């Protein structure tokens with residue numbers, strides 16, 4: 001179980017993974033401690049005291065946060081370089097990774113050079129993949145700046161890029177040395193991006209924690225107006241729930257970690273088919289959860305009330321529960337993309353299906369006709 005400690009200023013969720021253990025520090029203004037936190041994490045990992053070197057990976061919308069990180073590390077005597085990618089899902093591709101490898105070569109990075117991701121999930125996934133692959137793996141740190149990255153992508157070590165046919169198909173497991181979540185960064189986050197993050201928050205309630213789902217239902221108004229207390233609790237509880245799963249099944253081997261993929265079999269197919277970036281990841285997950293819950297109903301594993309409760313909460317948080325233009329998508333293409341899902345085994349699709357609030361199961365042998373039925377219910381032919 002992750003240990004959670006609290007002070008007046010921040011909360012720390014400690015993820016226990018043996019030699020890959022790390023802290024997730026959450027708080028308002030914690031970015032100010034970056035000049036000591038990162039050197040501490042790196043020095044502890046390598047049992048050294050010397051100043052180090054870092055490649056800061058960011059995108060052009062959040063470069064001001066990256067500059068703070070760079071200045072503070074330089075002040076601590078570190079050698080730094082910055083790699084800025086274009087914002088958005090389209091940056092999760094090989095050409096971007098390859099340019100970052102070039103930057104690491106140029107700066108003469110060594111095995112103790114740390115890659116620091118400052119940005120949303122796109123930057124985090126790409127930076128982590130750069131770190132996982134350079135010199136067979138160098139350390140990396142996550143400094144998330146979107147709600148989605150705070151609650152999900154910065155934790156757990158899944159890093160990677162997209163294949164034109166399938167989301168996140170090329171990647172690795174590479175845990176960060178630490179995660180620094182400054183909730184102040186969210187002040188500039190656009191509304192649509194903020195809501196996208198809320199979808200993954202709702203996911204944790206459905207898959208693991210009925211009381212947390214009820215907290216979200218009770219706090220819709222607070223969440224919609226970004227009440228700092230409600231948002232901070234949503235972030236730290238989400239990190240704690242995710243850390244608990246990752247601790248037990250880091251490499252998604254037992255099937256436990258697959259529950260974090262609730263809604264994603266549909267979501268990833270919709271993201272790839274609509275053109276990466278058209279639907280935000282969280283929006284696709286919101287839609288995917290509605291479809292997966294209906295699939296669970298058709299399998300006789302849950303009732304319509306559970307689906308209704310989820311779609312009501314998602315709707316109240318102004319998230320979509322169907323694709324914007326269902327007739328523009330072909331059902332056969334959705335099924336084809338689902339075959340490329342990483343949960344598919346021996347050609348057999350596996351779905352994460354809810355049975356009751358706070359509980360989901362990984363189910364194989366779901367009849368394809370039932371998947372088709374959910375697509376038809378959504379207006380996809």
Ligand SMILES: NC(=O)c1ccc[n+]([C@@H]2O[C@H](COP(=O)([O-])OP(=O)(O)OC[C@H]3O[C@@H](n4cnc5c(N)ncnc54)[C@H](O)[C@@H]3O)[C@@H](O)[C@H]2O)c1
Nearest residue numbers: 061087088120121122145146148152153158185188189281
């Ligand atoms: N590795 C994982 O476990 C995991 C989990 C969930 C999602 N993901 C991945 O994360 C990605 C989505 O992440 P995301 O939603 O953070 O998207 P994103 O990284 O594209 O960020 C969203 C947009 O907000 C901008 N932005 C970021 N922080 C900002 C800030 N503080 N102020 C203003 N603008 C800001 C970005 O530049 C971008 O335009 C997807 O690729 C998804 O597959 C990975």
Ligand SMILES: O=C(O)C(=O)C[C@@H](O)[C@H](O)[C@H](O)COP(=O)(O)O
Nearest residue numbers: 152156158167168257260261264342
């Ligand atoms: O960390 C995980 O495990 C997840 O499944 C979290 C998901 O929210 C996330 O979107 C992840 O990137 C999906 O993983 P994938 O293996 O299906 O690509």
Ligand SMILES: [Zn+2]
Nearest residue numbers: 152200281285
């Ligand atoms: Zn996700």
